[in-house]
Amino acid sequence: MFDTRSVVPTASAVAPLPDDVHRGDLLTAVSPAGFPLSSSLAGLFPGGELRRGSVLCVANSTFLTIALLAAVSRHGGWCAEVGVPLVGTAAAAELGVELERFVRLPRAGDRWPEVTAALLEGFDLVVVHPPGRTATTGRTATTLRRLAARARERSAIVMITGEWGEAAVRLTVRSRWWSGPGRGEGYVCRGEFDVVARGRGVVGFTAATRWRIAEHPIVSNGDRLQQAILRVGEAS
């Protein structure tokens, strides 16, 4: 009844083709200094890429976390996640995270600093969910500073879900809208996120963008690549 992929969506549910999440990455080469991002997210980061050795924080959006995971994962990077709640596995796979290179450590609990430090020895991106709603001050802040130093040394990226004033880039979703459902019909298929980035640095910077998630046809990776190539072909 609700395998809607075979059903023509209602007018409100017609989604445009997925944004350039796939296309952008095919055209950009990976630089040793960082991982390239799709064009809609690139504007949020200095240099337009996820720079190695930095600490980011994402305040209130798991989809944003997943999109950044996918940016690393799709370029062959290894990702890990420490603490709970774990990001949705199905959503991660749909946005392009390679599950066999994505390791989850939900039981880290209070030992998250040690666990994260160990993971930085090998992984490209470590997502940390600090337990509870720990205020990132005092001891936690000291811990985070140590982790930041280690991330710099290992050329890895730490992504904290929460707020930390000293992160290189802090992302917050200011507002979001999901569309698709009506009064019973349709389905959640299209989301728009207003994302604000605040950076640290000599001058500091602020950037904002409208980021969209649309329904992806669920395809295996090979197909996805091919589709993306087709789409690039159509665009040019």
Added chain:
Amino acid sequence: MGAGNRMTSSAASTSAGKKKQVPPSAPSSLPGELRVSSTFPTERVLAVWCPDWPVLAAGGEPGVASAVIEKGRIFVCTPAARAAGVRRGQRLRDAQARCPWLRLYPRDPMRDNRLFEAVVACVAEVVADPEVVYPGLLVAPARGAARYHGGELPLTRIIIERVTGRLGYPVRCGISDGFFSAVQAAYSGRIVPVGESAAFLAELPVSRLGDGGAAVLTRLGLRTLGDFAALPRNVVASRWGEQLALAHDLASGKPARFFPAAKGMSAVTVERDLDPPIDRVDGASFVARSLAEELHGMLRRRGLGCTRVVVEARAEDGAVRSRVWRSVDARVLSVAAMVDRVRWQVAGWLESGELRSGLVWLRLVADETVLDAGRQLSLWGERGGEGDRRSRISQVLSRLEGMLGPDGVLVGVLGGGRDPISRVRWLPWNSGIEGKSPDFADPWPGSLPSPSPSTVWDPPRRAVVSTAAGEVVRVDGRLRLSGSPQWFSFEGESFPVTAWAGPWPFDERWWDAGSARRGVRLQLVTADGMAWLVSSRNGGWVAEGRYD
């Protein structure tokens, strides 16, 4: 072993065993929330062992004191020689001093294997797919053959009668759960009942682990496998690393973490057409060596090791032969071991007359691979390569596994399912899974359309969906809603619902009263723009996920 259908999971016992190993200090924030799938195969394995095989192959007889020598030392000797004081590894001169009438033969693995072919063929008439461990020892799945022949004891009797009666070699059979245990059972000619392999192994000396750590354990004063198995696995893994942790798994009777070639995981294959055809053993050895090295290189570049290799050959007259070789002690086949096995096999076929004409085609398939992390680091090169990367990551993760317990380091795999929770299976890291997760594009009628919720609560959290009048929305027997959802309350907050989709009914696992679930799912969009996935449960509602 190869086929998934021979794999049975013992969910209850394995997970119970794992729970115990979580150190008490580990935060139990997720008790029972993530269900680690127990997909370790346990199966009945038959092992057939010809004692002192190299001596028998050389023409010695068990009743006559004879021995095979290698590099001036005793390699294997017969019971009669043992009775006279001859021991393995003894210097030839000492052995001859104790037993002047000792008959000596030089070691020749090619000959050992050539003659063992007859034993393999004889056993293959009784059980399907025998796999050779080394000349003198083979393993095979026992379940089907035992059922056919009316039990495990009759099965072993038939094999002993055939091998001894037809070929005249003494032979011992053992049946137990898993390869390692079955081989140990064969050494003492026993049938270990289902589920008792741990108790059986506990009595054996640690030397049965071979060079995989026996020396270390003896120095520590651990004499039996039971002593070793009594140590917590975390401690073993963090102190001595993955290799001894695997030995610990073997000693405690756990099936090794083999994963049969899963769907979507391609076997690594090398093949070669041989022109002109090869009919001489030395030429065949040369080709076998280069192919085995090529296969090993391919595996190493992917960070894999192989525990089972299939050798296939075709002769000029169209005859095709294949033979499976495996490692039973969870250690991957090293390049030298692989080269030896392929050479022995090819030479065996040619010399024994199995293949009457020259070889025109040879293929090696590594169809059971495991992540070979940190076990086979090459001395040169490969730094920064994917294999090196995997081994570094594996070292980090084994350390963390030691710290957090075996369920502490997980990988999510997507399977079939209708909702975001049941689609995910959690496997411990290093469960040997490699390659792509099962193809989740397979049609699964009634599954949620993508995008999937980014936050998924497992187990789901309580929520309330109510109508404009403030009454909880009810679901009737025909899975219809009592009213249109207007309010959504979750964790102390209430949100007006601006749009909703559904209801999508589900009726799952109705065949199992314990886990049967029937109800509807709704997607809600609240006034703040957030979307939610909720489902009805026991007359109320739970939130399964959030699109945040």
